[in-house]
Amino acid sequence: MVSMNVDVAIVIVNWCKADLTIKAIESIKYDPNIIVKIIVADNGSNDDSIEKLKRLSNIDLMPLDKNYGYAIGNNIATRYAIKNYNPNYILLLNNDAILSPNTLNLFMKFSETAAILAPKIYYYNSDIIWACGGYVKNKQAMAMNIGQDECDRNQFNIIRDVDFASGCAMWIDTKVIKGIGLLGEKYISYYEDVDYCLRARRSGYSIKYVPDIVVYHHTGATSGGEYNSYQSYFRWRNRLLLNQSNGTQIHKIVFMIILPIIIIRDSFKYVSRGKHRELIEAYKGLLSVIQYGK
Secondary structure (H helix, E strand, C coil): CCCCCCCEEEEEEECCCHHHHHHHHHCCCCCCCCCEEEEEEECCCCCCHHHHHHCCCCEEEEECCCCCHHHHHHHHHHHHHHHHHCCCEEEEECCCEEECCCHHHHHHHCCCCCCEEEEEEEECCCCEEEEECEEEEHHHCEEEECCCCCECCCCCCCCEECCECCCCEEEEEHHHHHHHCCCCHHHCCCCHHHHHHHHHHHCCCCEEEEEEEEEEECCCCCCCCCCCHHHHHHHHHHHHHHHHHHCCHHHHHHHHHHHHHHHHHHHHHHHHCCCHHHHHHHHHHHHHHHHHCC
16 A cells, blocks of 8 residues: 655665765755655665664665665665655665765756666766766677766766666666566676666667766775675676677677687786686676576
């Protein structure tokens, strides 16, 4: 039974990073005429996250029994939001993201522009771009952030169609969720946002990057960085899953041809950084798909 109708439900997943999550929540500002609910799913934190988050009076806290990963954690909270608040929009927000003071108002202002919106995302406390939406190289099953690591010189200041919006801050019209469902749970973490947007585009939903909407990102603050064991496990694994789920037959053939080259190239990157254990995790992730399809 729906208890109330809201304009937007903001979904955040926390795992052992309550202080970071609280900063993200504190950055959420909006006009009083906008009805907002914030739902935080705690992915089985084994620290004092629950105690800290319970002190916040402006959130619905969902303590989960274990770490389900990013996709499932978001899906649990999104289902809860839709059931209880019937929101017009869902904002998936990383707990390591910070909104500019007018971000939520601008999401609402541009909400009719497309079914899914991607903001301009900077590295935290800088004018260096992290993402202005993203594009997908289908034959390589590679998702790339547009403008990443570039200094902002207004070169990405036009509203444009993009292949995907980063899950760091993805604005979704709930009609999309009703049409195609939720994030692909087999991804667990990483590339689930890309897969979701590709599915949405195939179903006729538009995805646009809106430069007026600004978010800042503490990159690596949650996962621990690009070459840590957790992210390494999912790096090749989820690219292979993306290729299997969204590639054409030609894309699948080409990707399997170039995959050994990708593995050799990236293996050298790991070895040169002394990341031998992390490289083993990357191999394990890839083998989990080849052997078991998951």
